[in-house]
Amino acid sequence: MENNHKDTAEFEEMNDTVQEEAAQAEHLENSNAQGDEDQAAESSEPVVEDSRIAQLEASLSETENRLLRVQADFENFKRRTREDQAAQLKYKSQSLITQLLPALDNFERAMDVKVEDAQASSVLQGVEMVYRQLLEAMKSEGLEVIESEGAAFDPNLHQAVMQVQDEEYESNVIVETLQKGYKLKDRVIRPAMVKVNQ
Structure with a gap:
């Protein structure tokens, strides 16, 4: 056990x-x-x-x-x-200059008038003086006249309103300026209205 x-x-x-x-x-x-x-x-x-x-x-x-x-x-x-x-x-003065362009045109038309007496001649001289001052003030803001007559037609600068045939001019040359064109600095604000030779 x-x-x-x-x-x-x-x-x-x-x-x-x-x-x-x-x-x-x-x-x-x-x-x-x-x-x-x-x-x-x-x-x-x-x-x-x-x-x-x-x-x-x-x-x-x-x-x-x-x-x-x-x-x-x-x-x-x-x-x-x-x-x-x-x-x-x-171009800050563009609006004002554009509004004054018709006044410049009217001054130019007034200066184209032929006068014969002394009094009218002195008035015309005053108009020319005001025109020159206005034009100089506008030029100081950058206004430039677009040269046209005798130049080649440029659709960027000119607006052809008439075409003529003149043997004295070459083809596509501006024969006459009907209304001056203007640039403000490098911008065309009004193209010149011109006659162009064909």
């Missing part, structure tokens, strides 16, 4: 050892499985982080491009505004 008891004690001890080893193996297996899950989670986190970083970089790049376009548009706007202001300043 003592042997039987001894065998039972050994058996129980062996059973305890086997159970401990089984528990350790199970614990080790569980910790390996947990480690695999942690490792899988850790390995998926960088993938998620990498895709998020790529999204943020793409968004940043798009925002930077948009900012550059807005800056370029603003610079173009400022340049156009400066050009418009310069043009307005350059």
Whole structure:
């Protein structure tokens, strides 16, 4: 019986050892499985982080491009505004000069009148003096007379109202100026009305 008891004690001890080893193996297996899950989670986190970083970089790049376009548009706007202001300043007197051109024409017609007595002659001299002063004031603002007679016809500067055939002139040459044309700086404000040789 003592042997039987001894065998039972050994058996129980062996059973305890086997159970401990089984528990350790199970614990080790569980910790390996947990480690695999942690490792899988850790390995998926960088993938998620990498895709998020790529999204943020793409968004940043798009925002930077948009900012550059807005800056370029603003610079173009400022340049156009400066050009418009310069043009307005350059041609600020155009409206007034355009309104005064008929007065210049009337002065020229008055000066073309032939006078015979002294009183009319002195009035004509006064008209000529006023005409010259007005013309000089307008020239100081940039007004230029378009030269026409004897020049080649230029549709940008001249308006042909008549055509003639004259052997003395070459073809497409202006024979006579019917009404003077004017430029303000480099802009034609009234083309010259002319007769052109065919």
